[in-house]
Amino acid sequence: MYKSEQLAQHLRRLIENGSWPVHTRLPSLREQAEISGFSLMTVMNAYQDLEAQGLIYSKEKSGYFVAENAKTQIPQSATIVSLNPKIEINSLVFKYLKSIQSKDIVPFGSAFPDHHLLTPSKLLQVVSQMARDQKSYDQTTNLPPGNLALRKIIAQRYCMQGIPTDADDIVITSGGLDALNLSLQALTRPGDYILLQQTTFYGAWQAAERLGLKVITLPEHAKYGFDLEAFEQVIQHYPIKVCWFMLNAQNPIGFTVSDEIKYKIAKLLHEHKIYLIEDDVYEELFYGMHKPLSMKYFDRGNLVLHCSSFSKTLGAGFRVGWVYAGKYSEQIQHLQLMSTISANALIQNALVEFVSSHHYEKHLRLLRRRLEKNKKRFAQYLKQHLGQCCEIYNFPSGYFLWIKLPLHISSLELYQKLIIKHISLAPSPLFNVLETNQHYIRLNCSFEWTSRIQDALDQFIQSILNFP
Ligand SMILES: Cc1ncc(COP(=O)(O)O)c(C=O)c1O
Numbered sequence: 079m080y081k082s083e084q085l086a087q088h089l090r091r092l093i094e095n096g097s098w099p100v101h102t103r104l105p106s107l108r109e110q111a112e113i114s115g116f117s118l119m120t121v122m123n124a125y126q127d128l129e130a131q132g133l134i135y136s137k138e139k140s141g142y143f144v145a146e147n148a149k150t151q152i153p154q155s156a157t158i159v160s161l162n163p164k165i166e167i168n169s170l171v172f173k174y175l176k177s178i179q180s181k182d183i184v185p186f187g188s189a190f191p192d193h194h195l196l197t198p199s200k201l202l203q204v205v206s207q208m209a210r211d212q213k214s215y216d217q218t219t220n221l222p223p224g225n226l227a228l229r230k231i232i233a234q235r236y237c238m239q240g241i242p243t244d245a246d247d248i249v250i251t252s253g254g255l256d257a258l259n260l261s262l263q264a265l266t267r268p269g270d271y272i273l274l275q276q277t278t279f280y281g282a283w284q285a286a287e288r289l290g291l292k293v294i295t296l297p298e299h300a301k302y303g304f305d306l307e308a309f310e311q312v313i314q315h316y317p318i319k320v321c322w323f324m325l326n327a328q329n330p331i332g333f334t335v336s337d338e339i340k341y342k343i344a345k346l347l348h349e350h351k352i353y354l355i356e357d358d359v360y361e362e363l364f365y366g367m368h369k370p371l372s373m374k375y376f377d378r379g380n381l382v383l384h385c386s387s388f389s390k391t392l393g394a395g396f397r398v399g400w401v402y403a404g405k406y407s408e409q410i411q412h413l414q415l416m417s418t419i420s421a422n423a424l425i426q427n428a429l430v431e432f433v434s435s436h437h438y439e440k441h442l443r444l445l446r447r448r449l450e451k452n453k454k455r456f457a458q459y460l461k462q463h464l465g466q467c468c469e470i471y472n473f474p475s476g477y478f479l480w481i482k483l484p485l486h487i488s489s490l491e492l493y494q495k496l497i498i499k500h501i502s503l504a505p506s507p508l509f510n511v512l513e514t515n516q517h518y519i520r521l522n523c524s525f526e527w528t529s530r531i532q533d534a535l536d537q538f539i540q541s542i543l544n545f546p
Pocket of ligand 1: 189190252253254255256279281324329357359386387388389390394398399
């Protein structure tokens with residue numbers, strides 16, 4: 079065990095046994111180094127790990143504090159490992175997505191942050207300037223693998239995270255989902271086994287269904303989010319070709335897996351020569367001071383295809399994402415040229431200008447602050463009114479709350495009751511095909527607090543309290 083893991087384990091115990099109550103300030107890095115005898119770097123790694131697990135949070139210039147949800151456990155799936163031979167989730171997802179499209183719906187079920195928080199005015203300015211220039215529409219320089227300047231900027235951002243990257247490793251795609259789908263298609267053949275998290279973004283289930291893959295699922299670990307032991311067992315017993323995991327601000331539950339576990343996953347992937355498609359589209363929406371590391375950071379043999387996009391930070395309407403494809407770049411480009419071809423040339427050009435300017439980082443900082451504030455308000459209100467009957471899982475990133483309803487309430491029925499009142503929410507059957515896990519909902523809390531939002535939340539609360 080690394081020294082930082084030892085220290086993190088010790089501090090975790092202090093938090094969990096109540097020796098350090100909520101909001102207690104932790105010793106500064108320097109103080110902790112003196113107390114423990116470990117180096118500053120070891121202490122910093124341990125604190126960052128605890129922060130990624132949501133046990134502590136950081137405040138600029140004030141240090142680290144014990145988080146409110148430090149004792150939050152992740153809901154655990156009922157089964158250890160399950161094989162899902164027949165997946166039929168596509169028609170449910172289709173009906174669901176159609177039902178929440180109308181503009182009069184209060185979109186608590188939406189996967190996208192409130193659009194008022196995205197598309198900063200500087201970006202709109204850049205887009206409108208470019209829209210008037212003929213050159214911006216030149217598709218030839220934006221065809222697969224995508225705009226070179228944009229790929230260089232993305233590659234630089236990986237390098238800044240300690241991941242050596244060349245522009246040629248990156249393929250620009252039509253959003254994150256395109257990146258994920260193309261990667262899965264490149265790495266699998268029908269009938270192959272893939273491994274998903276038990277409760278996961280429905281796009282993964284849909285892709286598996288479309289490509290005729292056999293799906294094995296891993297349960298969530300109540301404490302760490304990811305069940306390393308179950309993972310090790312599965313890869314020993316099944317010929318898994320590819321894993322598709324989301325380990326940062328996981329959708330729908332919200333947890334972030336620690337660096338320690340990510341390191342161990344990478345080691346096992348390497349030993350068993352298994353590919354990982356990493357869905358990291360929420361990577362920029364962390365709350366603390368440090369962006370969580372991706373699995374790409376721990377990748378040993380070019381086994382990780384890291385997928386992300388600008389959808390959650392600048393707007394899903396731009397439809398620009400990317401995959402760190404490495405040696406799979408050419409294969410993915412082949413598939414692109416047979417399907418989505420390329421992301422929009424004008425938007426790729428506009429993103430080059432905006433993302434390379436200081437405006438992008440400034441926008442990200444503001445976005446994170448607003449999302450954190452809005453989610454906190456939702457969480458407080460819901461805890462006050464539903465705290466007695468529901469469990470509310472609140473992790474320090476993104477904009478979702480994952481809520482366990484009382485067992486007599488089916489999340490699908492609740493969704494059906496509320497959609498008639500023009501309020502949407504995302505029921506757990508969209509994310510989990512096991513019948514035992516149908517009492518959860520995902521609530522989008524990115525919205526500014528207005529009377530319309532409060533009114534919709536009140537109706538949501540009443541529907542639960544008065545559910546027959
Ligand atoms: C977990 C997850 N992955 C991927 C996507 C797809 O992102 P994009 O809009 O960039 O295609 C979404 C969108 O909601 C998502 O929630």
